[in-house]
Amino acid sequence: MQYSCKLGSPNTAKTACLLVGVFDNGQLTPMGKTLDEALDGQIKRVLKRQDFAGDLGQTQMLYDLRDCAAQRVMLIGLGANKRFDAGSFGAALLPALRQLEKSGSTDCLITMPNAADDDTSYRLVRAAVGAAESAVYRFERCKSEPKPSKRPLKKVGFLMGGRSQLKAGERAAEHGQAIAVGSSLAKDLANLPGNLCTPSYLAEQAQALAQGKRKLKATVLSEAQMKKLGMGSLLSVSRGSRQPAKLIVLEYKGGKPGSKPVALVGKGLTFDAGGISIKPAANMDEMKYDMCGGAGVIGTIAACAAMDLPLNVIGVVPSSENLPDGDANKPGDIVTSMSGQTIEILNTDAEGRLILCDALTYTERFDPAVVIDIATLTGACIVALGDQASGLMANDDKLADDILEAGTECGDRAWRLPLWDEYQKQLDSNFADMANIGGRGAGTITAACFLSRFTKAFKWAHLDIAGTAWLSGKEKGATGRPVPLLTEFLLRRAKLTL
Numbered sequence: 001m002q003y004s005c006k007l008g009s010p011n012t013a014k015t016a017c018l019l020v021g022v023f024d025n026g027q028l029t030p031m032g033k034t035l036d037e038a039l040d041g042q043i044k045r046v047l048k049r050q051d052f053a054g055d056l057g058q059t060q061m062l063y064d065l066r067d068c069a070a071q072r073v074m075l076i077g078l079g080a081n082k083r084f085d086a087g088s089f090g091a092a093l094l095p096a097l098r099q100l101e102k103s104g105s106t107d108c109l110i111t112m113p114n115a116a117d118d119d120t121s122y123r124l125v126r127a128a129v130g131a132a133e134s135a136v137y138r139f140e141r142c143k144s145e146p147k148p149s150k151r152p153l154k155k156v157g158f159l160m161g162g163r164s165q166l167k168a169g170e171r172a173a174e175h176g177q178a179i180a181v182g183s184s185l186a187k188d189l190a191n192l193p194g195n196l197c198t199p200s201y202l203a204e205q206a207q208a209l210a211q212g213k214r215k216l217k218a219t220v221l222s223e224a225q226m227k228k229l230g231m232g233s234l235l236s237v238s239r240g241s242r243q244p245a246k247l248i249v250l251e252y253k254g255g256k257p258g259s260k261p262v263a264l265v266g267k268g269l270t271f272d273a274g275g276i277s278i279k280p281a282a283n284m285d286e287m288k289y290d291m292c293g294g295a296g297v298i299g300t301i302a303a304c305a306a307m308d309l310p311l312n313v314i315g316v317v318p319s320s321e322n323l324p325d326g327d328a329n330k331p332g333d334i335v336t337s338m339s340g341q342t343i344e345i346l347n348t349d350a351e352g353r354l355i356l357c358d359a360l361t362y363t364e365r366f367d368p369a370v371v372i373d374i375a376t377l378t379g380a381c382i383v384a385l386g387d388q389a390s391g392l393m394a395n396d397d398k399l400a401d402d403i404l405e406a407g408t409e410c411g412d413r414a415w416r417l418p419l420w421d422e423y424q425k426q427l428d429s430n431f432a433d434m435a436n437i438g439g440r441g442a443g444t445i446t447a448a449c450f451l452s453r454f455t456k457a458f459k460w461a462h463l464d465i466a467g468t469a470w471l472s473g474k475e476k477g478a479t480g481r482p483v484p485l486l487t488e489f490l491l492r493r494a495k496l497t498l
């Protein structure tokens, strides 16, 4: 998609479709009013009929307006004026742009709904770009006859209120596009089924991403190399699979040489059947999404490269399948992790922590400033937070606050759960240093407690994205989360947001 920011009067702007916001009290935005005045009150006359109430997400197409250079005008409902923010702007634009994509307008011009304020403009354009990219995203790689849109939306313009907003908007469009590159990549990898998206495939995609990019390097560790490092926990999971495990490492060197990197560690379980502790059949297909943490890490690194972010960032993705097999982990098995700590595997379906713990120990060698791991780790997190917020747990309050703020700011939210020492005893084992499950209560927290035993060497946060990484039901598909959150976190760290 091409984005541009423009100045000018709304009635003379040439476009296939001019989008104009209306609040739910029937009030037009300032630029909407300007347009209406230039059009002799034609829009207000439509609003008077009250077919269109301005509810969030509602749209109304107007044709053949006199003295208007746009081929059509689309009114978009912005909801309550008092509650209006970048999130509602995105929510208003998503259905509107989907409708445009279907109707065959190849370009459109969005009138900005705010008065002159740079950081609001930055946030609004970021949200709009996110909505536009979501509106046109399709995953048709596995259809024998893909049906691409005949006249796809190709150009989105923003009509800005003033000259200084122009700069803010242009920067926002750039950032928004880079985030979209990352989210789309994460979605594509995640939507691909387990028979195609194997650990080896994920590794190849990481290598392809790094190909030809001076600041990006991909390294893939084989099972033999992991064995040498003592990754007995990770390798115990892949023993039950015909596909070899891979440890994917992406190094993005955009920052000053020697400046400590941010490390992102993502669970890349390309299919989780549960192993010997096998899962029920219903919806098991969705366990192809158990690599969404890894996809999020690869996507975020892609976003960093797309915006030439001036930071050093490391991505580490332990990738494996979890299947039942004669050689698979059995309940009661005890394995030794790279850290030397031993683990009693009481449930083979709690495999994410088993591959992550070794990847986290491995990450120590990069001397990271902070480490964030991202994983579809527990069904309990869906029970706790649903599909709205990712679960956040951390051993450092400042890091946790930074992540929470980044999430709130970009609308890809997280919510913190406690990681009190008292929970740790749920992992006691009679036979090993720890068990891999913590009993009925606080499943999301005890999973994080397990990981915390491997992250003592650094500032660390854990994001459980079990509820946010994909949607089920009719809308089944990857969301690309938490690429926006992680990229926002990095942008703020680089002091590049407005």
Ligand code: BES
Pocket: 272, 274, 290, 347, 349, 350, 351, 352, 376, 377, 378, 379, 380, 382, 437, 438, 443, 466, 467
């Ligand atoms: N990948 C699953 C978690 C999951 C389940 C995410 C459903 C999204 C939807 C993870 O490997 C798992 O199976 N966790 C178990 C842990 C339990 C055995 C302690 C779970 O949540 O049931």
Ligand code: MN
Pocket: 272, 274, 322, 348, 349, 350, 351, 352
């Ligand atoms: Mn599992």
Ligand code: ZN
Pocket: 269, 272, 290, 349, 351, 352, 376, 377
């Ligand atoms: Zn899993």
